[in-house]
Amino acid sequence: MGSIRELNQQLLTKERSAVEIAQAAIDRIQALEPKLHSFLCVTAERAIEQARQVDAQIAAGEAIGLLAGIPIGIKDNLCTKGVPTTCASKILQNFVPPYESTVTQKLKVAGAVMVGKTNLDEFAMGSSTENSAFQTTANPWDLTRIPGGSSGGSAAAVAADECAIALGSDTGGSIRLPASFCGVVGMKPTYGLVSRYGLVAYASSLDQIGPFARSVEDAAILLGAIAGHDPKDSTSLKVEIPDYAANLKPELKPGLARWRDSRNLWRRLGGCG
Amino acid sequence: MIRETFGEGLEGAVEEAVRKAIEQFASMGAEVQEISCPRFRYGLPTYYIIAPSEASANLARYDGVKYGLRTEEADNLMSMYTQTRAQGFGAEVKRRIMVGTYVLSAGYYDAYYLKAQKVRTLIKQDFERAFEQVDVLVCPTAPNTAFKAGERTEDPISMYLTDLMTIPVNLAGLPALSVPCGFDAQGMPIGLQLIGNVLQEEQLLQVAYAYEQATEWHKQMAAIE
Structure with missing residues (x-):
């Protein structure tokens, strides 16, 4: 599918339209899902409609952001207005949220194209995605193995190129573990960096939303898009968000020690503990 | 490392x-x-006290009244609550709700939940010391x-x-x-x-x-x- 910057370039040079990119992702999902089971719900129509809007913006000569037209998978414990949000639990099987989570709202505004809701261990409780009430996701590297959990659907979908990037949640390793098992990049941000508004709560003092990607740069771009203070989450931190992807260098910079003065940040911010 | x-x-x-x-x-x-982060190994037991405690409180909202599944078999309110939850939650979720409710209950709170919160602070201090170096x-x-x-x-x-x-x-x-x-x-x-x-x-x-x-x-x- 390509990296975020590659896809963005294709859109800007009109090599491919956002609808073509979205359709390619949906075709791949339909071809692989019988083996992988990473998605609980594929939002094909909605994706094409979102992509059409991005194409209209490009046609009108409007500037688009890096995430515009990028296919993304969303863990099914993040509330999406009008789209079922089940937490892979029978108890929420028919739940359609009347509101949008802050992170998915931010991605919507950025023009990212949601292709579907990804599988997880029920209420994010598990390390293999086998605790889903609906299906067990396979590891793209060996279909007889588990993808890790609890964000196993998001990790498998990114590893199998069903979408370029995905969102997960991490309470005790639920992003990093499946990222490790599926050979992709997964990040849990500092508690409070990303708003939890609209994330179905498991353990509120530990839960944090974060990105999955096939490269560090893509993870940095996605993190930058979802991070930031949100008055709707009382544990959200009031901090400035740097452009994480802007200054990535292929070498280790000397003088990283300038960061050290942040040692007591927690206390200053009045964070947990 | x-x-x-x-x-x-x-x-x-x-x-x-x-x-x-x-x-x-x-x-x-x-x-x-x-x-060295000597308290690193206490992370797992600490987590499996704190996370289920919070989960047992957070998941109390799924009672068949406000949203989601509601059993059709119950003939009174209490049985609607219990049957909805019995049918709606899977085994691991039930395990964590039970563990969480147990460690938060009177008599066990100090021994488990409070202690786990203290150990959580010690783990955080290990990291703080590490990041000084x-x-x-x-x-x-x-x-x-x-x-x-x-x-x-x-x-x-x-x-x-x-x-x-x-x-x-x-x-x-x-x-x-x-x-x-x-x-x-x-x-x-x-x-x-x-x-x-x-x-x-x-x-x-x-x-x-x-x-x-x-x-x-x-x-x-x-x-x-």
Whole structure:
């Protein structure tokens, strides 16, 4: 599918339209899902409609952001207005949220194209995605193995190129573990960096939303898009968000020690503990 | 590197890949130090008290009244609550609700929940001490690679042990990421965990990016049969 910057370039040079990119992702999902089971719900129509809007913006000569037209998978414990949000639990099987989570709202505004809701261990409780009430996701590297959990659907979908990037949640390793098992990049941000508004709560003092990607740069771009203070989450931190992807260098910079003065940040911010 | 993560229970291929990654960092000019986080190993039991406690409170809202499933078999309110929850939740969710309710109950609160909160602070202090000496901590993301479906479903403890290396990070509220660092003999990916200090995402991503650009692991894609 390509990296975020590659896809963005294709859109800007009109090599491919956002609808073509979205359709390619949906075709791949339909071809692989019988083996992988990473998605609980594929939002094909909605994706094409979102992509059409991005194409209209490009046609009108409007500037688009890096995430515009990028296919993304969303863990099914993040509330999406009008789209079922089940937490892979029978108890929420028919739940359609009347509101949008802050992170998915931010991605919507950025023009990212949601292709579907990804599988997880029920209420994010598990390390293999086998605790889903609906299906067990396979590891793209060996279909007889588990993808890790609890964000196993998001990790498998990114590893199998069903979408370029995905969102997960991490309470005790639920992003990093499946990222490790599926050979992709997964990040849990500092508690409070990303708003939890609209994330179905498991353990509120530990839960944090974060990105999955096939490269560090893509993870940095996605993190930058979802991070930031949100008055709707009382544990959200009031901090400035740097452009994480802007200054990535292929070498280790000397003088990283300038960061050290942040040692007591927690206390200053009045964070947990 | 965190000394305590290179102990018993770590798969050989994982240890080898992570040690190679550390050598890679050293060859790129990083100053590698072995750091001790002696309370790291208490992360797992601490988590399995705190997380179920919070879960038992958070999941109390699924009672069949406000949203989601409601059983049709009940003939009174109490039986509607209990039957909806009995039918709606899976085994692992029920286990955690029961553990959480137990450790929060009168008489056990001090022995379990309160103690776990104190240990949580000690784990956080281990990290604080470590970050007085280094910028980024490195260890395996998991002690093993992906296992076969069904292999650990009957044994919750063996499943919980998979999160041994990731849990302390959540307890301390720190940022961390996993980046590919190799494959085992079965061709399954291995992850390297990089842990940063509070709000040091920019630095963490920079370190991960430099490693990624110096290696080829992230370029390999799964070939799905």
